[in-house]
Amino acid sequence: MPLSQEATSDVPTLPGTHSGIPTFLLEKARKAKEGVFDTRTKPTKERQRLPVVPLGIERDEFMKALKELGEQLGEEHVEINDKPLVDGWYMEHPNTHDMMTILDEEELVASAVVYPSSTEEVQAIVLWANKYRVPIFPISMGRNLGYGGAAPRVRGSVTIDLGRRMSAILDINPEDYTCLLEPGVSFYALYEALQARGYSHMWIDTPDLGGGSVVGNTVDRGVGYTPYGDHWAAHSGLEVVLPTGEVIRTGMGALPGNNTWQTFPYGFGPYSDGIFSQSNFGIVTKMGMTLMPNPGGYESFMYTFPHEADLAPLIDIIRPLRIGNILENVAQLRHVTQAIAALGQPRSDFFPGGDDDGGALSDDVVHAAATKHLAVGDHTWAYYGMSYGPDHIRKHKLALVDAEFRKIPGAKKVDPATLPADDYYFARDRIAAGIPDIHELRWVNWTPNGAHVAFSPVSPIRGTDATALFKLGKDTHDKYGIDFFPAFCVGLREMHLIVEIVFDRADPERRKAAMDCLREMVDKAARLGYGEYRTHLVLMDQVAGTYSWGGGAIMKFNERIKDALDPNGILAPGRCGIWPERYRGRGWEMGSGEDGGGVRGGGWWGG
The missing domain is CATH 3.30.43.10 (Uridine Diphospho-n-acetylenolpyruvylglucosamine Reductase, domain 2)
Known part of the structure; x- marks a missing residue:
């Protein structure tokens, strides 16, 4: 079919629009857009x-x-x-x-x-x-x-x-390494502002894709890949419109004429910021953020490991290195299937006709494709890391990492000079250096009309936990005929398994398979003691329901706050599973096994 005007229009850029791409990424964004529309078969309505x-x-x-x-x-x-x-x-x-x-x-x-x-x-x-x-x-x-x-x-x-007309960078302070932002400021825009003002001594921390709102990502407790990757931990000071229309400022912002709102997050008395993250208790209109000092040097590194069974010993090696800050940023251990998908081509380019059984790809087929198509060669796990600081400090830390990683038989350190310029390695390098990118879009082209939804449980940093979660995810994906894209992201004392399910959003059967797979994994993980840290809108009731200690004490507490702050129940009802009294228990919830079909709550509304 002929391409729509939408497909052929140019990519919006900064500063022409608050939601644009930096010009240094424009050509890359054009190619990304081309790839998205090349695989799109869904008719334009x-x-x-x-x-x-x-x-x-x-x-x-x-x-x-x-x-x-x-x-x-x-x-x-x-x-x-x-x-x-x-x-x-x-x-x-x-x-x-x-x-x-x-x-x-x-x-x-x-x-x-x-x-x-x-x-x-x-x-x-x-x-x-x-x-x-x-x-x-x-x-x-x-x-x-x-x-x-x-x-x-x-x-x-x-x-x-909030983004279109509230997109101002209200302040950047080059002395205390802070900024004050409105919700329409993207990571792209904040990075560009630092460059334009000559503030090379300060870095931002960016997620995989830089087009999202700094405020929105932080309030939803999103993450990035420098040592400042815990965005919520890096914020300081909120301005919030409550559901009644009142406005508050948190922390030092509550003191008129204060000069420390963006440098000291706590102020005096109860620390209230937390109730405005992943909630529906208020609308954040301004947020302070701390910026990372330029470390004076950095060096990316990548290792590959050959076997699925290497996962457990690797995680146990990573744990003390991460807790001891030898591994300084979020440790990423990604599976080979994701590396193949990150090449940006449809699944059918690698596997004409799919796997033998028509379901999820077999290990043999995946490794054959990796051998043929990946510049780093065949492997099962790839570790992406970054070392920061002056040269002599980096050498010391990297030597410690190398000695530990080589305890895994078959471990290989990748030489970046052997990789093509558009290899995924270099996108990870830029992001870990606080430079936003758009490369991460590529794996969504895996299916026609590619969409993705995430399963993201949290666990301790232990090989036994990694093995249990990997098996849970792999078995469930195989059951529903879905290719498995796991990545373990290790914080200081916890680990996230991030699994992206890529599906054809124009195909009702594939949408249902993705949803059934997700719901089953959430319930299975909860029974093993693993909870989601973040989830899709349609899974929020189910995930909230897994946090059920004390007869659902935390949800009862959240509902009391909701009803006190939002007596008319108007602000984002149902977000993160928190329903105001006028909706609660009246058929709006989407729990385990429900498909979300049809209008919810008909016939109950009392004014």
């Missing part, structure tokens, strides 16, 4: 749609309410979602729905999108929502892809897009 009206509100009343809001914000800043749902791609994503939907695309959609320009306008929207009892769902930039994107949890919610 062009028919107009009726907007979804929030349940329990008459259509005429809702349209009248939107008109009133338009009079406050400007009509051009209130958009009714009555147009075709266009999926776009990473740099031109929708803010009306989840472009990587695992349900029917009309399930989790907004009724309208509004664009405030200030904290005061966010307050006005919140007060309006309370007046009409309209559910609202704030996003920073909507690039939380793999976890639900910009989609609201409650169908028909009004999305508050």
Whole structure:
């Protein structure tokens, strides 16, 4: 079919739009976009749609309410979602729905999108929502892809897009290494600002893809790959609009005229910041962030290991090195299947007709492809790391790492000079040096209409735990005929298994297989004592339900906070499994085994 105008348009760039790509990544982004649309077979929809009206509100009343809001914000800043749902791609994503939907695309959609320009306008929207009892769902930039994107949890919610008109870098302090940001500042934009101001003595920490909001990623407790990779731990100071329309500043920000809001996060009294992460208790409109000092030198390194059984001894080797800070950044141990997918080509290019049984790829087929196509050659595990500091310090630490890793028979240290310039190694190198990239998009091209959703349990850093989680994931993927892409990411004293399920979002059977696989893994992992640290919108009730100690004491506590701060239940109902009283227990939850189909909660709304 001919390419759509969307497929052939150029990539938006900074500073022309807050959500653009830096010009140094423009050609790479163009190639990434080409790859996305080369594998897309899903038809582009062009028919107009009726907007979804929030349940329990008459259509005429809702349209009248939107008109009133338009009079406050400007009509051009209130958009009714009555147009075709266009999926776009990473740099031109929708803010009306989840472009990587695992349900029917009309399930989790907004009724309208509004664009405030200030904290005061966010307050006005919140007060309006309370007046009409309209559910609202704030996003920073909507690039939380793999976890639900910009989609609201409650169908028909009004999305508050904070990014478009609240994208200012309010301050960068070169003396105390801090910044103050609005929600529309991406990692790309913050990096570009440091370069433009000549602040080479400061680094940012970036996730795998740099187009997301610094505020949004941090509040959702996202991570990056320098020693400052725990973004929530690196924040200092929030400005928050509460669900009643009140505004607070946390930490030292509560002191008028303070001069330490971005340098000391705690202030005096109870530390309240935590309740605004992964919650629906407030809308963050400003956030302070600490920046990493330039370490004066850095050096990437990569090792490969030949056997699946190397996993347990490797993790046990990594643990003391990571806790002792010899391995200074998030330790990444990635599986060979992900390395093949990261080449950016469809699965069918490597395995015409698929594997023999038509299900998940067999180990023999994967290793044959690795031998033929990977510049580093065949392997099962690849470790990506970075050492920081002056040359003599790096040499000492790297020698310690080398001696430990070579205890694994067949371990090989990769010489970067042997790799092509576009190898995945160099993307990991840049990201670990605080330079954002877009390379990570490539493995989504594995299937037509590629979408992804993550399974991400947390465990101790022990070989026995890694083995148990790997077996759990592999067996469940095999059951549902899904290729297995595991990566172990090791923090200081914990380890995340990040498994990305890549599926064809235009195929209902593959969507269902992905969902069934995810739900089964969540329940199996919980029974073994492993909980998710972050999850997709449709899994939030299930994951929250696994944190059930004391008869669900933590959820009861969260619900008490929710009902106190949000008496009308208007702010992001259902996010992270937290439902306000007016929704609670009325059929909105999506627990284990439920597919999320159909409108939730019909017939209960009491005003």
